[in-house]
Amino acid sequence: MAATTYTQEVECATPPARLFKALCLDNHNLxxxxxPESFKSVEFIQGDFKTVGSVKKLSFPEGHPYKYAKHRIDxxxxxxxYSKYTTTEGDVLHGKYEHVVHEIKIVASGTGSICKLSTHFTLVAGATLNEEEIKVGQEKIKKITKTVDEYLVANPQAYA
Structure with a gap:
């Protein structure tokens, strides 16, 4: 089945190298x-943060709508x-997505950057996309990106 793709761009004050390190390479710590209201822990099941094929498990805190997700670095x-990873498992897939592929490309813009995000949803047979769920998910991704950016602005030595 063909994937349905959604894109968004998030403007950030942080230069690309620092933002990429924090957002893509060290997110398991950061x-x-x-x-903490969104992430209880992030642990590697296989590999590490810099190896294609690595798998990490994101555990969500009590009260969060989901329990966990597994991501494979592609x-x-x-x-x-640039980073591309696939959500391969977890209740975040709602039983309606075969998988969800996420692409992150960070480009320079002035003294900061633009974080270009693409999300590709592949549905299981007979399932339909819920536009409201997609919208909520995109807002969460934007919030995560902006929170990391704000942290980096407030802590100029971090990921320098």
């Missing part, structure tokens, strides 16, 4: 610290600030 280009 997300639970900055967003592509990682640290020179060009």
């Amino acid at each position: 997300f639970p610290k900055l967003l 592509e990682l280009d640290v020179v060009n600030f």
Whole structure:
């Protein structure tokens, strides 16, 4: 089945290299610290943060609508600030998505950057997309990105 793609761009004050390190390479440490209401823990099941094929499990805190998600790193280009990973398992798939592919490309813009996000949803047979769920998910991704950016602005030594 063909994937349905949604894109968004988030303007950030942080230059691409620092934002990429924090958002893509060290999110397993940073997300639970900055967003404890959204992330209980992020742990590697296989591999590490810099190896294609690695799998990490995101556990969500009590009271969160989901329990966990597993992400597989599909592509990682640290020179060009690009990451591609697939959500392969977890209740975040709602039983209606085969998988969800996420692409992050960070490009320079003035003294900061633009985080270009693409999400590709592949549905299981007979399932339909819920536009409201997609909208909520995109807002969560934007919030995560902005929270990391704000942290980096407030802590200029972090990920320098």
